[in-house]
Amino acid sequence: MNPAVPEIPGDSPLKAAQAPAEQAAVTPAVAPWPNPLAHLQIPFRAVDYEVKGYHLEVTVAPGEVVAVATQLDKEGLALDTITGVDWMAEGQMEVVYDYFHLAKPLRVVVRTRIPRDKPEIDTISGVFPGANWHERETHDFFGIKFLGHPDLTPFLLPEDATYHPLRKDFVA
Amino acid sequence: MTEKADFLTGDVAAGQPPRETFVLNLGPQHPATHGVLRVKMTMDGEYIVRAEPVCGYIHRMQEKMGENRTYAQFLPNTSRIDYLSAMTYTHAFVGAVERAAKIPVPPRAEYIRVITSELNRISSHLVWWGAFLLDLGGFTPLLYAFDDREKILDLLEAITGARLTYCYYRFGGLCNDVDDSFIKGTREFVAHMRPRLKMYRGLVTENIIFRKRLEGIGPISQEMCRKYGATGPVIRGSGVSYDVRRVEPYSAYPEFDFEIPTFPGGDSMARYLVRMEEMVQSLRIIEQALDKLPAGPVMADKVPRVLKLPAGDYCYAVEAARGRFAVRIVSDNKEIPYRVKLRTPSLSNLSLFEEASKGMLLPDALALMGSLDLVIPDIDR
Amino acid sequence: MEAPEDNSQLLKDCSPYVKFAKLDELLALGRANSLWPLTFGLACCAIEMMAAGASRFDLARFGAEVFRPSPRQADVMIVAGTVNKKMAAAIKTLYDQMPEPKWVIAMGNCAISGGPFVFPGQYAVIEGVDKLFPVDVFIPGCPPRPEALIEGLLKLEEKLTGKRRWPVVKPE
Ligand code: SF4
Numbered sequence: 001m002n003p004a005v006p007e008i009p010g011d012s013p014l015k016a017a018q019a020p021a022e023q024a025a026v027t028p029a030v031a032p033w034p035n036p037l038a039h040l041q042i043p044f045r046a047v048d049y050e051v052k053g054y055h056l057e058v059t060v061a062p063g064e065v066v067a068v069a070t071q072l073d074k075e076g077l078a079l080d081t082i083t084g085v086d087w088m089a090e091g092q093m094e095v096v097y098d099y100f101h102l103a104k105p106l107r108v109v110v111r112t113r114i115p116r117d118k119p120e121i122d123t124i125s126g127v128f129p130g131a132n133w134h135e136r137e138t139h140d141f142f143g144i145k146f147l148g149h150p151d152l153t154p155f156l157l158p159e160d161a162t163y164h165p166l167r168k169d170f171v172a
Numbered sequence: 173m174t175e176k177a178d179f180l181t182g183d184v185a186a187g188q189p190p191r192e193t194f195v196l197n198l199g200p201q202h203p204a205t206h207g208v209l210r211v212k213m214t215m216d217g218e219y220i221v222r223a224e225p226v227c228g229y230i231h232r233m234q235e236k237m238g239e240n241r242t243y244a245q246f247l248p249n250t251s252r253i254d255y256l257s258a259m260t261y262t263h264a265f266v267g268a269v270e271r272a273a274k275i276p277v278p279p280r281a282e283y284i285r286v287i288t289s290e291l292n293r294i295s296s297h298l299v300w301w302g303a304f305l306l307d308l309g310g311f312t313p314l315l316y317a318f319d320d321r322e323k324i325l326d327l328l329e330a331i332t333g334a335r336l337t338y339c340y341y342r343f344g345g346l347c348n349d350v351d352d353s354f355i356k357g358t359r360e361f362v363a364h365m366r367p368r369l370k371m372y373r374g375l376v377t378e379n380i381i382f383r384k385r386l387e388g389i390g391p392i393s394q395e396m397c398r399k400y401g402a403t404g405p406v407i408r409g410s411g412v413s414y415d416v417r418r419v420e421p422y423s424a425y426p427e428f429d430f431e432i433p434t435f436p437g438g439d440s441m442a443r444y445l446v447r448m449e450e451m452v453q454s455l456r457i458i459e460q461a462l463d464k465l466p467a468g469p470v471m472a473d474k475v476p477r478v479l480k481l482p483a484g485d486y487c488y489a490v491e492a493a494r495g496r497f498a499v500r501i502v503s504d505n506k507e508i509p510y511r512v513k514l515r516t517p518s519l520s521n522l523s524l525f526e527e528a529s530k531g532m533l534l535p536d537a538l539a540l541m542g543s544l545d546l547v548i549p550d551i552d553r
Numbered sequence: 554m555e556a557p558e559d560n561s562q563l564l565k566d567c568s569p570y571v572k573f574a575k576l577d578e579l580l581a582l583g584r585a586n587s588l589w590p591l592t593f594g595l596a597c598c599a600i601e602m603m604a605a606g607a608s609r610f611d612l613a614r615f616g617a618e619v620f621r622p623s624p625r626q627a628d629v630m631i632v633a634g635t636v637n638k639k640m641a642a643a644i645k646t647l648y649d650q651m652p653e654p655k656w657v658i659a660m661g662n663c664a665i666s667g668g669p670f671v672f673p674g675q676y677a678v679i680e681g682v683d684k685l686f687p688v689d690v691f692i693p694g695c696p697p698r699p700e701a702l703i704e705g706l707l708k709l710e711e712k713l714t715g716k717r718r719w720p721v722v723k724p725e
Binding site: 050051052053054076078079080081083085086096098100101102103104105107109128129130132133134141154155156157158165166 | 227228231233235236239268271272274397398399400401402407412414419420484485486487488489496498500502510511513515519520523524527552553
């Protein structure tokens with residue numbers, strides 16, 4: 001350990017130790033704006049932020065989620081969350097991936113639908129390690145199998161749980 | 173003492189537990205885990221080979237309940253997810269519904285929301301401060317912290333009627349206007365809190381034992397934060413000035429002048445300093461909001477009694493005390509949501525613990541865990 | 554055998570200084586005045602339990618401030634928060650590990666009945682800790698105020714000694 005612990009100078013440690021100011025450069029989130037991800041080969045739709053709360057959305061085939069995640073990762077986006085929606089009437093499960101940008105007001109929603117009777121999709125935990133827990137949780141709640149996931153044991157449910165409570169046909 | 177054991181991390185990276193290891197079970201009832209988190213630790217002596225958090229010991233079906241109750245009935249639930257910053261959590265849910273139903277919120281209500289949210293943020297950080305120092309072995313700071321926190325609770329109790337699990341925000345505004353005694357009391361509190369924060373600095377922040385316990389401990393890089401989706405003081409302690417109040421401004425926040433405290437260190441000390449500085453900034457916001465507080469109603473008129481949102485999904489994100497909290501409501505045009513997803517900051521913040529704690533000493537790992545500021549029901553929901 | 558000496562006068566003389574009681578009552582008095590709760594925070598209610606122990610409410614006034622992290626050193630368990638099925642086994646073990654005599658306070662609606670988390674089809678919470686072990690005092694509230702917790706401890710004292718040590722404060 002360094003024996004000379006540096007002083008925290010001044011009255012407010014913020015003034016002295018702050019990282020170079022890059023805060024002011026944020027543009028407000030107005031609805032029609034140039035799509036910052038237009039150069040990617042992903043067919044994003046612009047959404048009215050004031051109503052929906054996100055900027056871009058895209059529906060992709062189940063096989064493409066990993067490729068999309070890789071591209072968004074390169075763009076410097078972070079994974080917000082992964083979740084499922086059970087569309088029982090249509091016999092489908094929707095998997096929703098939320099991403100956000102760390103410096104720009106930019107929220108991206110990636111959706112895909114898989115058949116309800118064979119809910120399987122590739123894991124993106126190889127791209128975003130943070131996806132690990134979100135996918136485990138989605139597996140708990142909906143029984144969606146994430147292929148290639150390192151550990152799909154119950155996360156929030158008891159260790160021996162075999163039920164998937166957020167499926168619409170679940171009865172306790 | 174603080175360096176990582178190199179001989180160990182090398183082997184761990186190769187996927188081989190080196191030498192003889194044993195499993196240490198921490199929790200689910202353990203004073204250092206702040207609730208019912210369980211961590212399964214594979215140890216080599218005092219060094220951690222693998223620390224795997226096991227969650228779910230306080231899973232309370234919040235998302236299932238969202239599909240069982242009307243919007244108004246679910247609202248009190250949101251304040252019980254992260255009970256320490258209940259205001260911001262109700263704000264996110266209320267905001268999502270207002271956004272979808274296109275309910276305009278009067279400016280006075282937005283200002284009061286900002287004031288109460290920031291008061292709540294300070295009280296949350298105070299609990300963290302006391303509890304964190306308790307983890308590190310100092311009992312007295314807790315008493316100071318709760319002393320100041322009670323002052324905030326008095327103010328909030330007078331207008332909301334609750335001490336902890338507020339349900340003050342309603343769809344379209346607030347359930348109750350503030351009175352002059354609240355405004356006066358809040359001004360007095362701001363004046364009282366500034367010197368107290370200076371005193372905390374002298375009392376704890378500059379204490380050499382405390383600093384040696386935190387500096388360089390539990391480094392988290394910017395890249396790790398991004399990959400795991402960590403937000404709040406964790407990412408700001410790694411030098412990224414990400415704050416939902418700035419990046420996706422909501423409510424009345426664009427009208428105030430405040431800084432986003434960032435510290436580049438990435439260690440536990442940086443996260444500590446971020447939170448201490450955030451309290452100063454919150455006081456600034458409160459003061460400005462009190463100065464500019466507009467007159468007028470605090471509730472939009474003609475909010476329908478029974479809310480039905482148009483089909484589709486709606487998101488709303490806020491900066492809670494622990495980071496980005498986002499609500500997603502999927503509606504199918506009924507009185508009851510089709511799906512409610514709650515994206516909580518503590519889950520993402522904890523998910524990096526396994527990687528960050530590799531090769532650390534056990535007591536250092538507990539300092540790291542404390543500096544993440546976990547609320548367990550926020551992880552398990 | 555000699556007739557027993559008449560010591561009634563002696564007893565009368567020293568009665569201002571010496572009290573006679575059954576051993577049980579003495580022990581109960583000692584226990585009631587130094588309850589050692591188990592540090593056991595589960596959820597929101599635990600924060601109010603902390604508040605009760607901290608500056609303003611100062612549980613030390615009633616001798617119950619020694620929160621013990623180990624069940625083997627505690628004699629009252631304050632169940633402050635929601636107990637779910639995954640946790641139930643652990644909490645039962647904790648109860649079993651506490652030495653006799655032991656008491657349980659169920660603090661908050663969750664511990665009493667499952668509180669706000671009970672609905673048809675619920676799959677996780679235990680609807681009241683009295684399903685797991687006997688409970689002595691129930692403190693309603695969501696969360697109960699620290700004053701209510703203190704009142705609950707006084708009720709427990711009353712249960713132990715048969716007497717109330719402190720006056721009841723009537724609301725004005
Ligand atoms: S009773 Fe209410 S405050 Fe207490 S743990 Fe349950 S939900 Fe939280």
